[in-house]
Amino acid sequence: MLTFDRNLLDKYNVAGPRYTSYPPATFFHNEYGNEDYKESVIVSNQEKPENVSVYIHIPFCPQLCTFCGCTTYTGMGRNVIESYIDTLIKEIDLVSKDVSNDRKLTQVHWGGGTPNAISAKLIRKVTDAIKRNFTFAESYEMAMECSPAYLDYKMVDELKDMGFNRISLGVQDFKQEVLAAINRKEPRVPVKEMIAYLRKAGFSGINLDLVYGLPFQTRESFNETVAQALEANPDRLVTFSYAHVPSVMTRQKELEQYGLPGADEKIAMLEDAYNMAVDKGYVPIGMDHFAKPNDEFAVALKEKKLHRNFQGYCTRETTGQVYGFGTSSISQLFTAYSQNEKTIKEYMERVEKDGRAVVRGYKLNQNEQIVRQIINEVMCNYFVDFKQVATEFNVSVSEVYKAVDFQLEKIQSFINDDLLELNNDELTVKGQGRFVIRNIAMAFDPALKSGKGQYSKTV
Missing domain, CATH: 1.10.10.920 (Arc Repressor Mutant, subunit A)
Structure with a gap:
């Protein structure tokens, strides 16, 4: 059993980048625009990795979680959502023209927001556009971040029919009191039953995400949550540390009325989660990810071929240069980063006018x-x-x-x-x-x- 050295953790507990990119996104600047991105995409065809990864950002949520740091919107009507999807497809159609058809698409990742909260019809429209514009590899990964509150068996069947093969369930916590504090609904289908159905439907990868450091969580309660998560038997388990930065994300300020676990208690939560996951046979990936021994992450780590981008850990075989579509999405090319406009209005206006909506970037x-x-x-x-x-x-x-x-x-x-x-x-x-x-x-x-x-x- 692993026991963290508290003195070491205290010694090194300072502010620092998460390094989902280098340089971090704080270095992006607005002198990089649409034409720069077009040029970067063309240049990327001659760079490595040759594979193509696509990121789709769906910024809509039925309700906003107060702990979340993502660019999201709630209360949008069907007309706005449908118009956004049409604009997203226009962006895909235009940008993809500069991506060589000789290159294989090996990874598609949908994030948000709550991608599974929009209709299957709209998801299919975007997926069809991706298939129309890119050359899929024989072996590919198509994943979606899903809120269990809006995922049912019918949606699972629809996603599988479209070609999705990996699902990430953002459970965060199983306790109703915790979910209520962060303004998050409980799962529509019990998580253990949903994971069993996903496996039966043929999904080759099932992630389960938890967050520690939230209101009303204690060491004991989070242990119960981790035990319940492991009992559900996901392929990967993630225990994210909640980053409380209300100066950046003002909605997080609301959580302070409930109180938050201290640093010592958060460390104890991670320590217990680590030991519980390892005891169940999972392989530690990074600081807070765990994968089954035969999972591609565990294999890649053993072979020193694990990789990482804005969407999280990945393997060198699967990931490629990332082309992001939608509001706030970030493209990660070998020699450049590019980020789109964050607001729906500005994103849609610029794509309608210019086909691209780059607001900043970095070479x-x-x-x-x-x-x-x-x-x-x-x-x-x-x-x-x-x-x-x-x-x-x-x-x-x-x-x-x-x-x-x-x-x-x-x-x-x-x-x-x-x-x-x-x-x-x-x-x-x-x-x-x-x-x-x-x-x-x-x-x-x-x-x-x-x-x-x-x-x-x-x-």
Whole structure:
């Protein structure tokens, strides 16, 4: 049984990026626009990975969860939702013209918002547009983030018929008191029964997401939630730490009336969840993900081929360069990031007028690409071979060290605490180093000194 070293966690519990991208989205700027994105998409056809990933953002929610940090809207009528879908398809039709048909689409991810709360008819319209504009690989992943409150057996059958094969259930917590505090409805179908039905319907991947650090959660109550989640037998279990940043997401301020678990109690929740999942045979992925031993994530971690993007962990075989569609969606290409307008009105007006709605973005130079590679390897695989990175970028090892502004004193504390080892240009994260992995990644981020952005605590 693993016991977290509280002194180490306290020592390293500072604010820092989550590194779903490098540089983080706080570095994106509005000098990057529609024409830049068009150029970046064309250039991406000659870059790696060759595979194509598509992200679809559905910003609508029947009701807003007060803990959520996503760009979402509630109270929109059917006409607005249908118009948004038509605009989304126009964006897909136009942008896809610059993506080579020789490239295979290996991944489609729907996020939100609550994608499964819109009608199956509208989901099918978008899915048909994706199939019309991209060349699907023989083996692909098509996933949707779903709220159990709006998922029934009929919708499952519809999604399977459209080609979806992975579902992520945002349960968050099983306790009614917790769900009421965050303004979230209970599942329409009991989660264990839904997972059994999804498996029977032929879904090859079922994720179950929980959040710890919410109002009314205690160590004991969250243990019960984790036990219930494991009993449901998902392929992957995720235990997200709630990031309370009301200065950024004002709706989160409402939660303070109930009180929130303290740092010590949150650490205990994660510790228990970790031990319970491992005891059930799940393999730890990162700090808070768990996968069955035969799951592609567990296999990829073993082979040091795990990857990560804005949608979460992924494998190098499945993920490609990401082309995002819809409000606030982010495209992650090899040498550029691009983000769309956040409001529905501005997004729709700009797509109708120009076919694209880019509001900001960022072009990476080679040094930033090297830093991104180092941080990805640290965050995902707990291992970096600097010689291999040098080979991939056709530079010397010393140039790799220079790109990350390497200084031994930046990692000496981790080495002294037996969390990190550096030998023969190979970096290995050890022991409980995975629980301060964001801190370790920060040691290889030369852009941190610019001080851009507000970040949540790392632990």
